[in-house]
Amino acid sequence: DIVMTQTPLSSPVTLGQPASISCRSSQSLVHSDGNTYLSWLQQRPGQPPRLLIYKISNRFSGVPDRFSGSGAGTDFTLKISRVEAEDVGVYYCMQATHFPTFGQGTRLEIK
């Protein structure tokens, strides 16, 4: 199984300041079709997960442009340019290049 490791596990951030979450995979996530199936999900308290970013850097429909994704191979990053109160929750990276696996989650909280 591909192990997805996120850092940090908790991120206290001041409103209006940037936040960054890293995700590292135990193997390359480049698929034989040339795509890299790395997604980022947000889970607000009491809600199901919601897709934010797919294929490393593509924002899903309705996702604010303060969210961005980057990376390649085994190292990936989710950045929030200016954190807002509604961004509080847990963020997961997920790979679907192989049988899908998830990171352990990063809790974003407001200082």
Added chain:
Amino acid sequence: EVQLVESGGGLVQPGGSLRLSCAASGFTFSDYWLNWVRQTPAKGLEWVANINQDGSEKYHVDSVKGRFTISRDNAKNSLFLQMNSLRVEDTAVYYCARGGTSSTYWGQGTLVTVSS
């Protein structure tokens, strides 16, 4: 609007069975891969199974192989998860999610509790 609504969860004894359902609307159901994903506080999110558009390809995580079976009924826009020989460690919130390589939409989840 895309909607996925799970049902069928509940309390069951170890060794028992449950059948989860996911009713879909707002999109052409037969065009998409579908997934079951479960979540526990201890283990986080765990992909359980997925199925292709016509049901000819199915994949299950090793921990449920031989016990759980994913299926779908495209005529009824429904996804299913038959869960047999349930174990305490299967206790979780079970979500259905649309999509193969990106789980674009998720349902609200249904809680399965396996306990004596």
